[in-house]
Amino acid sequence: MKREQWGSRFGFIMAAAGSAVGLGNIWKFPYLAGTQGGGAFLAVYLIIMATIGAALIMAEIAIGRAAKKNPVGAFRALGGSLWSTTGVIGVVTGFMILSFYSVVGGWTIAYLVKSVAGTIESAQPELLEAQFGGLVSAVWEPIFYHGVFMVLTMGIVIAGVAQGIERSVKVLMPLLFILLMVLVVRSVTLPGAWEGIEFFLVPDWSQVNGEMLRAALGQAFFSLSLGMGAMITYGSYLDKDADIPNASCWVVFLAALVGVLGGLLVLPAVFAFGMDPGAGPGLTFITLPAVFGEMIGGYVFQIIFFAMLLIAALTSSISLLAIPVAYFAEEYGIERKWSAIVVGILIFLIGVPCSLALGVWGEYKLFGMNFFDLMVYAVDNYTLPIGGILTSLFAGWVVLEKMGKELSNDGSLNFKWMAAFTWIMRIVAPLAVVWVMLSGLLGS
């Protein structure tokens, strides 16, 4: 059977940017910036994105296109069976991320439904907190919405790479940008917004510390979907004439832009209404609805916000599901449709204890963490960094020549950054990630 391909360059960039832009940028980035010192965090994040992030995304796409296979098959084809373990880590990580990602995606659907129904207690912050806590700790409601989210994800992936993924992201991503712009304009024009803009954009360098650097590097990896084979999978459907460095830069630019816009949406509004920017994970589900509750036209803006968050989550979840689906389809010859259904159901089932861990199963702990936190922790601190180190060492030391050919399309493009790429892959990225992991383990 002929391998599927993206229909156009625009389609590929939208798909890859869709994978990158997700809950990570709109939900996590603003609250990280809020707790990690605002402008300085943003500056460090952008520097990492433009260097290590850009190089690694090029490497992943190049590995995918060179091998035209799922991550396990790709590492095996290019580097032998020992290296295929790196792909296995990626497939497992895809399972893990999607199982908790889909639970949060489910909350987004729940909040969208409640926003339309007008049942979010926006007028009273204490009630909002209780409402969010009530949703996530309930038994059936979050599991139901987690199921709905998985069904949507599976539906798109089953329809295929060009017919499902590409067709949907070509509509959804531009829509996301429009909705986001509407919200940002509203937020930065609120009276009192300036303080938030300043907090977010003007770096206070005294805020730079080990914890912040760790958070910025982890966030750069997660928000570019690196270290677990998503970009290898998407790259494997790319045609041989596509300009990988150019497309990669677009994806990095768009992901960083949405992070910045996400910050400009959330933080000025939070400051304008005198709320706490360091509220943490509850910022988008508790603090923002409180802001909408006080805003003229807040009902409409709230619907726009949760619709946008859902789109961001979906265009990422399809890239997560696409990895194991490609793996089972290619390595075991299972038809794509069945592969998507079986894997989707499995991920749904792993998501159930993730969801219950925030409520009735909260007391079951391993290493002091409930199941949800454990999954997030394992991914952030172990599987993504290890996947990232192995991928960069592979690109820099094992298949560097091949990388050069892919990035320059066999010499027909002039790729000026090969020396920088080589340095980053061989030394800078692995060392940076090892340092981050060790300093995290030693708790400094």
Ligand code: PHE
């Ligand atoms: N990049 C996505 C986000 O920021 C998350 C993601 C990670 C998606 C890894 C795919 C692979 O939300």
